[in-house]
Amino acid sequence: QVQLQESGPGLVKPSETLSLTCTVSGGSVSSVTHYWSWVRQPPGKALEWIGYIYYSGSTYSNPSLKSRLTLAVDTSRNQFSLNLRSVTAADTADYYCAASSTSKQMYVWGPGILVAVSS
Amino acid sequence: DIQLTQSPSTLSASVGDRVTITCRASQSIDSWLSWYQQKPGKAPKLLINRASTLESGVPSRFSGSESGTVFTLTIGSLQPDDFATYYCQQYKTYSHVTFGQGTKVEIK
Numbered sequence: 428q429v430q431l432q433e434s435g436p437g438l439v440k441p442s443e444t445l446s447l448t449c450t451v452s453g454g455s456v457s458s459v460t461h462y463w464s465w466v467r468q469p470p471g472k473a474l475e476w477i478g479y480i481y482y483s484g485s486t487y488s489n490p491s492l493k494s495r496l497t498l499a500v501d502t503s504r505n506q507f508s509l510n511l512r513s514v515t516a517a518d519t520a521d522y523y524c525a526a527s528s529t530s531k532q533m534y535v536w537g538p539g540i541l542v543a544v545s546s
Numbered sequence: 547d548i549q550l551t552q553s554p555s556t557l558s559a560s561v562g563d564r565v566t567i568t569c570r571a572s573q574s575i576d577s578w579l580s581w582y583q584q585k586p587g588k589a590p591k592l593l594i595n596r597a598s599t600l601e602s603g604v605p606s607r608f609s610g611s612e613s614g615t616v617f618t619l620t621i622g623s624l625q626p627d628d629f630a631t632y633y634c635q636q637y638k639t640y641s642h643v644t645f646g647q648g649t650k651v652e653i654k
Contacts, residue, residue, distance in 0.1 A: 453566045466590075474582075474590065474633055476643040490547075523589055524644035532580040532637055534601065 429454035431537035449524030467520040552646035570632035
C-alpha cells in the first residue's frame with residue numbers, strides 16, 4: 428500500500444522559494460503505472476491542482492503557476508519535489524502530494540503540510 | 547480551460563436523507579471525473595473514479611452518474627460520518643486538471 432509524506436519548511440518569506448518534498452513508501456516513484464501530484468488548498472478555500480510528474484521527469488503544470496514552478500523526481504531517494512519561486516501571501520496554503528495510477532486519479536494522499544508565506 | 551461548477555455550495559440535511567450534489571463541466575470531459583470527500587483538517591479521500599466507479603472500501607450508499615456534461619454524486623442515506631465537503635475533479639487533459647469549488651454537507 429503506497430503511503431506519502433510531505434516535508435519542508437512551514438514558513439517562507441515573501442519573494443523567496445517554497446520547497447517541499449514528498450517521500451513515497453510502500454511503492455516506487457519509478458513505477459511506470461503511477462504519476463505523482465501536488466495539490467494545494469488556501470485556508471477556507473477549494474482545492475487547486477498544482478501539477479503532475481512522471482518517473483521519467485515529464486511534467487504537467489497548472490498554467491497559472493507554470494512560470495514559477497519546478498517539479499522534480501529523485502528515484503534514488505524515492506521522492507518527488509516541488510519548488511515554487513517568488514512566493515507571496517497568496518501562496519499560503521495546505522500543500523498535499525498524491526499518487527495516481529493509470530486506472531484511477533489521486534487515490535492516495537499525504538496528510539498535507541501547511542506553508543505560510545510571511546515576513 | 548475546462549471549468550467545473552458545483553451546486554449547491556452548501557447543503558443542509560439530516561441523517562437518513564438522500565443527498566445529491568451536481569457538478570457541471572463547461573465542455574465535454576467524457577467520463578474523466580472523480581469525486582472526493584474532505585473532512586476538516588484532513589486530506590481529501592477518493593470516493594468515485596471515472597464518474598461512476600466506486601473506490602474500494604467506499605460504502606455503497608455513495609454513487610456517481612453522468613448525463614452529458616452534468617455529473618452527480620448521490621448519497622443514498624446520509625450517515626453521521628458523511629458530513630464533510632465534497633469536490634469533483636476533471637482530468638480529461640493532464641495539462642490542466644481542475645477541481646470544483648466544493649459542496650459542504652452540514653447537519654440540518
